[in-house]
Amino acid sequence: MAEVTWGLTTSHVPSIGAAMDRDRTEDPYWKPLFDGYRPAREWMAEHTPDVIILIYNDHANAIPLAIVPTFAVGTAARFQVADEVWGTRPVTDVIGHPALAAHLVESLVDDEFDITVAHQLEVDHGLTVPLSVYCPTPGDAWPAPVIPIVVNVIQYPQPTAARCYALGKALGRAIRSYPEHLKVAVFGTGGMSHQLAGERAGLINEEFDRMFLAKIQDDPQSLADLSREEYVREAGSEGIEMIMWLIMRGAMDDEITRIAETYHVPASNTAAALALFENRA
Amino acid sequence: MTKPEIPGTYLFGIEDSRQGFALNSFCASLTSVDDRKRFLDDEAAYLGRYELTAEQRQAVLDRDWVTMLDLGGSIFYVYKLAMVDGKSMQYLGGVFTGMTTEEFQAALEAGGRHFG
Ligand SMILES: [Fe+2]
Numbered sequence: 001m002a003e004v005t006w007g008l009t010t011s012h013v014p015s016i017g018a019a020m021d022r023d024r025t026e027d028p029y030w031k032p033l034f035d036g037y038r039p040a041r042e043w044m045a046e047h048t049p050d051v052i053i054l055i056y057n058d059h060a061n062a063i064p065l066a067i068v069p070t071f072a073v074g075t076a077a078r079f080q081v082a083d084e085v086w087g088t089r090p091v092t093d094v095i096g097h098p099a100l101a102a103h104l105v106e107s108l109v110d111d112e113f114d115i116t117v118a119h120q121l122e123v124d125h126g127l128t129v130p131l132s133v134y135c136p137t138p139g140d141a142w143p144a145p146v147i148p149i150v151v152n153v154i155q156y157p158q159p160t161a162a163r164c165y166a167l168g169k170a171l172g173r174a175i176r177s178y179p180e181h182l183k184v185a186v187f188g189t190g191g192m193s194h195q196l197a198g199e200r201a202g203l204i205n206e207e208f209d210r211m212f213l214a215k216i217q218d219d220p221q222s223l224a225d226l227s228r229e230e231y232v233r234e235a236g237s238e239g240i241e242m243i244m245w246l247i248m249r250g251a252m253d254d255e256i257t258r259i260a261e262t263y264h265v266p267a268s269n270t271a272a273a274l275a276l277f278e279n280r281a
Numbered sequence: 282m283t284k285p286e287i288p289g290t291y292l293f294g295i296e297d298s299r300q301g302f303a304l305n306s307f308c309a310s311l312t313s314v315d316d317r318k319r320f321l322d323d324e325a326a327y328l329g330r331y332e333l334t335a336e337q338r339q340a341v342l343d344r345d346w347v348t349m350l351d352l353g354g355s356i357f358y359v360y361k362l363a364m365v366d367g368k369s370m371q372y373l374g375g376v377f378t379g380m381t382t383e384e385f386q387a388a389l390e391a392g393g394r395h396f397g
Contacts, residue, residue, distance in 0.1 A: 196360075
């Protein structure tokens with residue numbers, strides 16, 4: 001039986017990836033953020049999973065305007081890295097896990113989550129930056145195969161926070177019902193507070209972010225109870241990405257242990273955070 | 282539930298996407314190296330491939346970022362055009378807030394902008 005062994009929540013800001021790609025992580029601007037990652041990275045390097053399930057959103061790079069899936073699971077054997085105008089990140093392609101991905105789709109649909117199946121998917125910074133946050137020097141291959149779960153957060157109506165949390169719980173059931181013994185890490189990505197456009201561009205709400213970082217561990221239900229309007233008002237029009245952390249949280253046990261955490265403002269226009277949890281009381 | 286109105290904030294919705302479909306499709310095309318080059322070679326001719334309204338077309342030619350968003354542009358698509366011009370998201374942030382790029386960056390480095 002497969003099991004979730006740990007969960008990572010992290011921002012996926014493109015400039016965090018660019019700082020690594022261009023060897024800028026020791027610059028004064030970036031050093032505090034990357035120093036903050038170190039304890040989590042050391043722990044994760046000693047706890048390599050068999051599979052990563054990575055929840056993220058596409059940023060107008062691979063999912064066309066024509067059809068906007070609310071939730072999609074990537075079932076391919078390989079996912080190419082998307083060109084995002086500034087060029088393709090110099091990172092290796094992502095290897096999938098088609099057997100577990102197909103099982104997740106079957107289990108989730110049986111559980112009444114009618115998700116989209118992505119047989120082909122290019123992956124943008126939303127997926128590759130969290131992988132680099134986890135493993136900065138992967139060499140020829142990432143440490144584990146990756147199953148992408150793509151969430152629509154850029155077109156209203158986004159799924160509710162409550163639905164994301166419920167999907168996470170169904171995802172946890174789906175993982176535990178897989179017959180092969182696999183250690184699974186779940187990544188919930190995006191956030192924290194930020195707003196790119198409009199007169200409120202540059203919004204940061206540290207108080208909301210700190211509340212969210214605490215409650216994602218011990219009171220996720222209160223975060224699932226917040227409305228979309230509350231997320232956008234408090235965390236900004238792009239801060240609503242944080243609903244994706246609730247999918248990770250739902251897949252884990254009720255009681256989890258915090259291994260590491262860091263919070264830093266700014267990473268370009270965004271409050272950047274990381275929190276790492278082991279799936280045990 | 283209808284789309285909430287939050288001052289100073291775009292919440293890109295279904296009606297926005299319908300209105301901005303050609304504009305955003307044009308911006309999406311710029312992720313292709315060949316199309317980027319065709320656009321830069323002759324902007325007006327390239328825009329003719331897309332069914333933009335006259336206002337949208339003019340906003341693109343003028344790089345009127347606020348008008349593009351007001352006419353259904355999504356920030357994630359419009360940003361692709363900004364990147365073709367070598368402009369950053371901090372540059373756009375300055376445009377949206379009436380600041381220079383440097384002032385906008387300094388506001389972020391001082392902990393970001395706070396509301397309410
Ligand atoms: Fe994002």
